[in-house]
Amino acid sequence: MKAIQVGIVLCLAGVLCGCGAKPGAVPVKPKVIGAALLTQTHVFYQDMVSAMEDEAKKQGFKLRLQYAEFDSQKQINQVETFIAQGVDAIIVAPNDSSGMTPVIAAARAKNIPVFTADIAAHGAQVVSHIASDNEKGGVLLAEYLAKRLNGKGKVAIIDHPTVASVQERTKGFLQTLAKYPDMQIVQKVPGEGQRDKAMRVTQDLLQAHPDLAAIFGINDDSALGALAAVESAGLQDKIVIVGFDGTPEAETEIAAGKALKADAVQYPKKIGQKTIEVIAACLRGEKVPPVVPVEVGLIDQASLKGGKP
């Protein structure tokens, strides 16, 4: 009987501390955050995750990581497992922006706040979406191309249209390019954000449009795949490639003066850190904005050597 009473008291204490705001009270169970992210194979995600881990440690959170590896079914299973475990918050970077609506609703039904990082979820109500200002990145690249090509030339996009962040990039890119009547988009080809596929579709593209002036790869794997195809076709002096992400490999190519001339850079570490900060604020009971944009920049050979782009 006594044991039960003690148990009840302990439980109550746990509940009180769980939603209580008093810092320095009895040590409580650390908050657990489940993260179901897109992939472990992109450098971008590796950077984002390392920053998440650092910030989680600072905040005293326990971070559980899972990766979809391009399988939507696996990803919803992972989120369901987090829900069953009763984690305190869930981070999702959807493999398919449209395929997370029901499972996010299921989390909400259990009062678990859901956050999206890097990639948004369509039609799902999340507490906050933390991501690069992708549209701005597209704008910066289009302006760069227009300047470099003197507002003239045919442009192709190595696309991955199922991903929301990519849709924002191409939106900013297309809107800005539309201001230059002599620059036209000749084709958008799907590279699925993967290097080998991007290389293959670029080879086809070069066959179809021998007078192509520029290629926009929606991420660095797409841009580097395009670069490989352009170089093997011997067209590196005729075509300008721009990419997105600023991975070390892309930076090396840009600095070496290859056909890949510029990159919109995201700061994945900032996204990772910001995500955990926003969650911490939310769990403290503060109001957080529904969209948290993280700044982007532009790099080219000059900026990598210390100058301005």
Next chain:
Amino acid sequence: MSAPSDSTHAAQIKRTLLTFGPLVLALILEIVIFEMIGRRQDNPGFASLNTLILVLNQSAVYGVMAVGMTFVIITGGIDLSVGSLVACAGVLCAMFVHWGGGEQVWAWIIIGWIAAVGLGMVAGSVAGLLITWFSIPPFIATLALMSSLRGLGNLATDGKPISPLPEAYNWLGRHPLWGQVPVSVVLLLLILAGGALLLNHTQFGRHVRAIGGNEESARLSGVNVMRVKWLVYVLCGMLTAVAGLILSSRLGSGSPKVGLGDELAVIAAVVVGGTSLSGGRGSIGGTFVGLLVVSVLNSGLTWIGVETFGQQVTLGVVILAAVLLDQLKTRGSAF
């Protein structure tokens, strides 16, 4: 077949124990290990009814496909097109519901179900015809279908998932009956029971086994081999479409990209369940346990925080272990 005597009954029980015993043991072991590791991490609750229902819900898609695949594999065939067909079925149903535009949602959902199952039967029928009439090896015929169906799904949708869909669309994959059992779980159990009945207690089922055991002698003893094999692929296509409907409902979208590599996951579950890839031997019960072994493994590894790469390695080890165990058993019984 001779009338069962007491001794054959005993032999049958022994055989059943030999078949399922180690697998069930492995399953229990998995659950216990994950619960123990979970508790160490201050993360208990894996061994619970809720988690069991969760695992069943997560295995519904593979499970429904695995029933059809078991029939195919028992005839000595294989169907590699299921992963692509799963995507096509979901896309087709989502298209109908999307066209409906939110009016009379349920009518459109039911039309979508019927159309998707019809598509599955047509696809299975094509596979069956290629394999029977044109004598194309199942591996090649269904490999070709896998590619064409994947392309068709992408063509029909321009590579983009179909969404948003009304909330009623989530019913099949998520709606809890009697408070907590999702519709998909009930459907999975019904299809498993139906599959077991069909395989063990009908002439069709006996013919399926006979063909897998020895196609020539089945033909000589009057089995319409072509028809039975064709029907097996139609059945597999139909069940795959049902699986596609469940998956699409669970995702709340019709995506042409889902199901990549599902054929291998399903074949893995069937093989772990003791169905022989060379045909003739296998059971729906075995497939169910095999499915659970694989699903519990995946959920459990997620539960204790093993990341995806580690899961892939572990799954490979478990498949190998299951097949080795199976080989030891057959070698043992040969003595």
